[in-house]
């Protein structure tokens with residue numbers, strides 16, 4: 248643009264009433280601090296470099312494993328190096344299940360074909376016998392359907408093939424509508440005489456990658472092996488069953504449950520300058536499944552909370568109330584860390600809220616606040632601080648698994664909400680690798696937590 252044409256624009260710009268009003272407007276409370284946090288975070292994108300150390304250098308962190316123990320050490324060192332206060336661990340006992348070297352399956356058709364399919368053991372499953380379990384298959388979409396077909400179930404592999412409901416806007420809701428097959432499939436299968444549970448992977452993605460996750464047994468019902476089958480494998484098995492009802496499936500698993508081991512939550516703080524006894528917890532979980540890198544679930548959450556504290560410290564923003572980062576141990580397989588944290592006696596302390604990030608390192612959209620109608624507006628009033636990063640959607644209802652025990656004690660629990668449409672493409676599978684995490688999206692999550700926890704620490708509720 249030449250100089251004279253620029254001059255022509257000046258009167259137009261100067262008479263813009265909006266602009267004048269904006270220039271005259273005083274910044275609203277904490278807007279300057281929020282802008283500093285956003286600028287510092289996006290400039291450095293420090294969260295991603297921490298995620299590389301946790302998810303790539305250490306790798307997946309199945310509870311009870313040596314990698315989980317390394318992650319505890321990493322958490323302590325990282326927080327100490329960053330100069331956080333009161334860095335320490337709080338011990339808890341955790342289960343130690345291992346996947347074992349073999350997890351294989353094949354469809355054996357009536358005309359003699361052997362078709363390999365991709366499976367993986369569900370967390371907590373027993374192994375099969377040495378050559379695996381081989382049986383005909385009963386496909387069902389629900390536990391009710393299984394009960395109605397119970398006379399046909401004896402000696403069969405029960406194939407739970409109800410997909411996640413794609414019509415749901417919130418993928419988490421679709422997951423919630425399907426995941427009982429994974430958690431309770433083995434119990435329901437064994438209750439009607441089934442010899443194994445084969446469960447459609449909890450994803451809407453059509454691919455060849457099985458997704459693991461926790462399952463359970465109950466003492467009064469025999470234990471049978473349980474595995475996840477990829478969605479491509481599930482569709483193939485479904486189509487072959489339609490033409491060959493007597494086909495068989497062979498499943499081989501070598502997983503094992505070893506004695507419980509001691510592990511720990513990792514904790515670091517910025518101690519409040521005026522009301523240190525009032526605590527805002529910000530937490531993610533340090534453990535992951537043993538698939539992929541545990542990058543989105545929940546390496547992202549672990550680095551979110553460390554980065555949130557780092558941003559405040561780096562900028563010299565001193566919270567009046569204590570902000571405590573907690574890296575919980577074993578969200579995936581029993582919540583031992585969350586239970587231990589809530590049970591621990593903390594004389595003189597009052598938790599005013601707990602914020603959990605366990606929905607992946609995607610672009611943040613806001614927070615779900617599990618507060619009643621009186622307390623909720625005290626959180627929602629800060630949405631304008633998060634609007635510049637499009638994360639100002641503060642809605643009622645929220646929390647997280649690790650902080651669910653605190654909720655039972657009356658603590659207000661809050662969950663970071665993210666743009667999670669892709670989350671279950673990766674969740675609990677070999678797809679959950681660090682290349683699926685974008686450094687800026689990850690950082691924005693940390694920024695949102697830093698802003699929200701800081702303003703709560705300053706103003707209380």
Ligand SMILES: [Zn+2]
Nearest residue numbers: 544545578605
């Ligand atoms: Zn998680």
